[in-house]
Amino acid sequence: MDLIVSNDPLSLSLSLSLSLALRVCSPAMSTESANAIQRSQVDLLDFIDWSGVECLNQSSSHSIANALKQGYREDDGLNLESDADEQLLIYIPFTQVIKLYSIAVKGSEDEGPKTVKLFANKEHMGFSNVNDYPPSDTVVLNPDNLEGKPVVLKYVKFQNVRSLTIFIEDNQSGSDITKVQKIILHGTTVETTDMKGLKKIEDH
Numbered sequence: 001m002d003l004i005v006s007n008d009p010l011s012l013s014l015s016l017s018l019s020l021a022l023r024v025c026s027p028a029m030s031t032e033s034a035n036a037i038q039r040s041q042v043d044l045l046d047f048i049d050w051s052g053v054e055c056l057n058q059s060s061s062h063s064i065a066n067a068l069k070q071g072y073r074e075d076d077g078l079n080l081e082s083d084a085d086e087q088l089l090i091y092i093p094f095t096q097v098i099k100l101y102s103i104a105v106k107g108s109e110d111e112g113p114k115t116v117k118l119f120a121n122k123e124h125m126g127f128s129n130v131n132d133y134p135p136s137d138t139v140v141l142n143p144d145n146l147e148g149k150p151v152v153l154k155y156v157k158f159q160n161v162r163s164l165t166i167f168i169e170d171n172q173s174g175s176d177i178t179k180v181q182k183i184i185l186h187g188t189t190v191e192t193t194d195m196k197g198l199k200k201i202e203d204h
Helices: 009-039 195-203
Strands: 054-056 088-106 115-120 137-140 161-168 182-189
Touching: 088 115, 161 182
Parallel strands: none
Antiparallel strands: 054 088, 088 161, 088 182, 115 137, 115 161
């Protein structure tokens, strides 16, 4: 609290009351700001650059489209499945710079993802070097999360995201196959820059 100096008892009393009132109001204002941020989030599906989406170690018959694309991800009979082992490495570029707020993952209690590491703006990652970089955030999913409940991320780490890499390290039971029914990313766009158009200009 700032030091309040006054020779007038009435003025001193009013100053103290105002100072205390401001302190009481500040947490409420912060909560309102947080709620406003949450209300402004949208499904970022429309801002994914589908031509650049990749998924390493996916089953050829159960690809990333099953978990990410609209229409596919709503079908409970479709899954993204791992192939050689339980790990999956998903790369998602965006057509605009975005702010990522939360991720929702749906999967089974046994073969659904468990440890999920997210990397903002990391290009050309593979299984050989994914552990060389600290993740922007790490999420450990529980059965409640796997019903599609959004997990709020470290918002300050995802303020200017051009691409997102999702490393699914293991699953709930330790089985050889990981199955993901749905992935939904929530956030907002930062600006209206078309990243594909920008890349084409830079190439000339």
